[in-house]
Amino acid sequence: xxxxxxxxxxxxxxxxxxxxxxxxxxxxxxxxxxxxxxxxxxxxxxxxxxxxxxxxxxxxxxxxxxxxxxxxxxxxxxxxxxxxxxxxxxxxxxxxxxxxxxxxxxxxxxxxxxxxxxxxxxxxxxxxxxxxxxxxxxxxxxxxxxxxxxxxxxxxxxxxxxxxxxxxxxxxxxxxxxxxxxxxxxxxxxxxxxxxxxxxxxxxxxxxxxxxxxxxxxxxxxxxxxxxxxxxxxxxxxxxxxxxxxxxxxxxxxxxxxxxxxxxxxxxxxxxxxxxxxxxxxxxxxxxxxxxxxxxxxxxxxxxxxxxxxxxxxxxxxxxxxxxxxxxxxxxxxxxxxxxxxxxxxxxxxxxxxxxxxxxxxxxxxxxxxxxxxxxxxxxxxxxxxxxxxxxxxxxxxxxxxxxxxxxxxxxxxxxxxxxxxxxxxxxxxxxxxxxxxxxxxxxxxxxxxxxxxxxxxxxxxxxxxxxxxxxxxxxxxxxxxxxxxxxxxxxxxxxxxxxxxxxxxxxxxxxxxxxxxxxxxxxxxxxxxxxxxxxxxxxxxxxxxxxxxxxxxxxxxxxxxxxxxxxxxxxxxxxxxxxxxxxxx
Amino acid sequence: xxxxxxxxxxxxxxxxxxxxxxxxxxxxxxxxxxxxxxxxxxxxxxxxxxxxxxxxxxxxxxxxxxxxxxxxxxxxxxxxxxxxxxxxxxxxxxxxxxxxxxxxxxxxxxxxxxxxxxxxxxxxxxxxxxxxxxxxxxxxxxxxxxxxxxxxxxxxxxxxxxxxxxxxxx
Numbered sequence: 001x002x003x004x005x006x007x008x009x010x011x012x013x014x015x016x017x018x019x020x021x022x023x024x025x026x027x028x029x030x031x032x033x034x035x036x037x038x039x040x041x042x043x044x045x046x047x048x049x050x051x052x053x054x055x056x057x058x059x060x061x062x063x064x065x066x067x068x069x070x071x072x073x074x075x076x077x078x079x080x081x082x083x084x085x086x087x088x089x090x091x092x093x094x095x096x097x098x099x100x101x102x103x104x105x106x107x108x109x110x111x112x113x114x115x116x117x118x119x120x121x122x123x124x125x126x127x128x129x130x131x132x133x134x135x136x137x138x139x140x141x142x143x144x145x146x147x148x149x150x151x152x153x154x155x156x157x158x159x160x161x162x163x164x165x166x167x168x169x170x171x172x173x174x175x176x177x178x179x180x181x182x183x184x185x186x187x188x189x190x191x192x193x194x195x196x197x198x199x200x201x202x203x204x205x206x207x208x209x210x211x212x213x214x215x216x217x218x219x220x221x222x223x224x225x226x227x228x229x230x231x232x233x234x235x236x237x238x239x240x241x242x243x244x245x246x247x248x249x250x251x252x253x254x255x256x257x258x259x260x261x262x263x264x265x266x267x268x269x270x271x272x273x274x275x276x277x278x279x280x281x282x283x284x285x286x287x288x289x290x291x292x293x294x295x296x297x298x299x300x301x302x303x304x305x306x307x308x309x310x311x312x313x314x315x316x317x318x319x320x321x322x323x324x325x326x327x328x329x330x331x332x333x334x335x336x337x338x339x340x341x342x343x344x345x346x347x348x349x350x351x352x353x354x355x356x357x358x359x360x361x362x363x364x365x366x367x368x369x370x371x372x373x374x375x376x377x378x379x380x381x382x383x384x385x386x387x388x389x390x391x392x393x394x395x396x397x398x399x400x401x402x403x404x405x406x407x408x409x410x411x412x413x414x415x416x417x418x419x420x421x422x423x424x425x426x427x428x429x430x431x432x433x434x435x436x437x438x439x440x441x442x443x444x445x446x447x448x449x450x451x452x453x454x455x456x457x458x459x460x461x462x463x464x465x466x467x468x469x470x471x472x473x474x475x476x477x478x479x480x481x482x483x484x485x486x487x488x489x490x491x492x493x494x495x496x497x498x499x500x501x502x503x504x505x506x507x508x509x510x511x512x513x514x515x516x517x518x519x520x521x522x523x524x525x526x527x528x529x530x531x532x533x534x535x536x537x538x539x540x541x542x543x544x545x546x547x548x549x550x551x552x553x554x555x556x557x558x559x560x561x562x563x564x565x566x567x568x569x570x571x572x573x574x575x576x577x578x579x580x581x582x583x584x585x586x
Numbered sequence: 587x588x589x590x591x592x593x594x595x596x597x598x599x600x601x602x603x604x605x606x607x608x609x610x611x612x613x614x615x616x617x618x619x620x621x622x623x624x625x626x627x628x629x630x631x632x633x634x635x636x637x638x639x640x641x642x643x644x645x646x647x648x649x650x651x652x653x654x655x656x657x658x659x660x661x662x663x664x665x666x667x668x669x670x671x672x673x674x675x676x677x678x679x680x681x682x683x684x685x686x687x688x689x690x691x692x693x694x695x696x697x698x699x700x701x702x703x704x705x706x707x708x709x710x711x712x713x714x715x716x717x718x719x720x721x722x723x724x725x726x727x728x729x730x731x732x733x734x735x736x737x738x739x740x741x742x743x744x745x746x747x748x749x750x751x752x753x754x755x756x
Contacts, residue, residue, distance in 0.1 A: 098696035313628050313663070314670045314704030317677045322687035324696070 029053050044299050046070045060089040072295050083108025100328045109337025134283045135275035142276040149265050153461045157262045158525050162251035167529040170244040174536050185547050192554045220562045227551045234547045237540045255525050259518035268506045274499025277409040286490050293432050300359050300384045302391035326358035342405045347373040359386035376402035390434045397428035404445050413455050420449035437490055441481040448477050463512040470505035611727035617647035618654045618723040623712030625658025631699025669707030
């Protein structure tokens with residue numbers, strides 16, 4: 001036997017063959033690993049990392065471990081991580097067609113893992129994602145409404161109240177009256193002085209001024225009568241003021257309703273408020289959805305791109321009518337792992353069927369189905385169909401009984417609602433046919449606790465406690481976003497029960513503040529009117545006393561004058577009859 | 587300087603002698619032509635592999651063939667714009683699409699890489715240049731061998747009908 005088998009010849013050669021095979025296997029594993037990373041980068045345009053690859057020529061199995069794919073929309077995070085990806089490839093297809101055709105399973109899958117678990121070893125490419133400008137006019141309109149309301153509440157409407165206006169009129173009338181009385185008083189005084197001077201002058205030559213002196217008593221009486229009338233008029237002034245005061249009091253009763261009217265504002269528009277509250281969230285959501293759909297179109301293009309050969313020389317021509325299978329076709333990939341929904345791990349299992357790198361060569365769509373195990377219930381079905389002339393994408397998500405994280409809606413410098421964590425139900429139904437987008441996203445949060453916050457500048461306008469009281473009992477919040485338009489310019493219609501409820505709460509809160517502010521204005525008006533009336537009272541008293549004193553002084557002067565200047569009587573027969581007969585005057 | 591020149595000439599002569607070995611001008615010409623095609627065609631496909639196997643299996647001058655392959659490989663990228671256009675015209679020829687498709691759908695056909703414009707273009711250019719290269723190499727090799735025999739006192743073989751141009755003195 002030993003003569004037939006030359007060990008010295010055979011053993012080194014066998015060892016050399018074994019070493020060569022091991023070297024080939026090693027190089028094949030390395031090439032598989034780098035090839036997978038390169039293929040993911042080329043197809044998805046995001047970086048990936050494969051920790052280790054094991055490929056076997058014998059059974060056609062390829063086992064990849066520690067696979068990480070970067071998230072194209074969130075730099076610094078992974079889209080998915082997988083502990084093990086076990087693929088069984090058909091070598092017949094590989095040899096005959098040069099394609100990777102097979103099936104496999106992925107275990108230890110982590111979809112959207114939290115950033116904290118990531119090791120930042122991959123450089124992420126920059127992605128430009130569209131940011132649709134959603135609901136800016138509506139949100140602006142509501143912000144303007146708030147601003148106008150604030151301005152309305154800041155303005156001092158006291159001047160416009162009836163009692164204040166009446167008291168102002170009264171004060172103005174009294175001012176005019178006071179001036180008139182003073183003028184009349186001064187006039188009487190001047191006239192009395194003039195009469196006294198004339199009387200004194202006439203007294204020096206009584207015969208010549210006999211007529212004046214004869215008229216003087218009557219003039220004095222007339223003047224005194226005028227003074228008396230003025231005095232009586234001044235005496236009646238408090239009565240006149242009382243009448244004005246009564247009119248003011250009568251007007252005061254209507255002050256409150258006038259103040260309410262002045263402070264009343266158009267009711268908050270529920271639709272505008274809905275957009276105001278959800279604008280930021282909807283913008284982010286639509287932007288993200290559009291980005292994902294665009295990315296899916298990049299990853300799964302609708303038509304064969306101009307393909308360059310692996311060596312980078314020339315182009316690979318696809319012949320018309322060729323039944324060329326795709327380069328990579330995974331007929332079925334069983335998935336098992338965890339999906340992170342709002343940061344919470346959800347165990348899931350699923351199937352990815354007909355995954356291919358050249359979907360336009362396949363006559364059936366790629367379908368991804370994911371289903372959670374236990375609670376919360378999550379079911380995702382994504383269909384990417386490139387078999388027809390028009391590419392079609394469909395995303396269906398049914399997610400129930402999951403814990404919805406806290407959300408802050410609205411603007412911190414205006415009205416803000418905070419939704420506490422609640423049990424949520426999310427339904428997504430999106431279709432993208434060619435470039436036309438359609439579908440709905442609906443979120444229902446049950447047992448949600450709504451807390452409100454109003455900026456410092458709006459506290460005079462909106463009663464935060466009333467707002468909280470009304471919205472705190474809302475119970476559940478339902479929001480539906482309808483999408484249409486194109487992928488480049490998506491258009492949205494938003495509906496939520498929160499908007500109308502918040503509008504109602506705002507209306508109540510504003511009404512509360514309106515009542516408070518109206519009462520405040522009425523009180524302020526009353527104070528102002530009272531002050532004005534008191535001032536009038538004081539002025540009337542002063543006028544009365546000064547006019548009375550002046551009239552009294554003038555009256556006394558007139559009385560003295562009347563006593564001094566009695567009219568001279570001519571001698572008549574009666575008087576002469578009493579004279580002695582020899583009197584010279586007879 | 588003169589020393590360097592003489593050394594260089596000697597090196598070239600030695601290399602030529604090594605490449606030519608004892609092969610006939612025909613084997614040299616065949617080797618050069620096949621090596622030229624192999625050099626032009628992009629590697630990494632079954633056509634290039636087939637050419638390499640042919641070069642190694644056929645009775646022709648492997649040294650000259652490999653040298654030609656290396657030399658023409660460096661020319662490949664320069665000729666790519668032209669060969670790409672040529673390949674595009676040929677592969678895009680409408681009446682042949684179904685034939686191409688049928689060929690491509692055959693087992694192992696995708697490994698040939700003939701769907702690549704540069705592969706087809708360079709293959710066609712190589713085939714087109716094969717005869718001129720073969721003829722030029724044959725002429726050069728015949729003259730060189732004649733000259734070599736002349737210096738060694740060996741009777742000249744005929745230039746044409748060169749089946750018997752192995753330089754045998756038997």
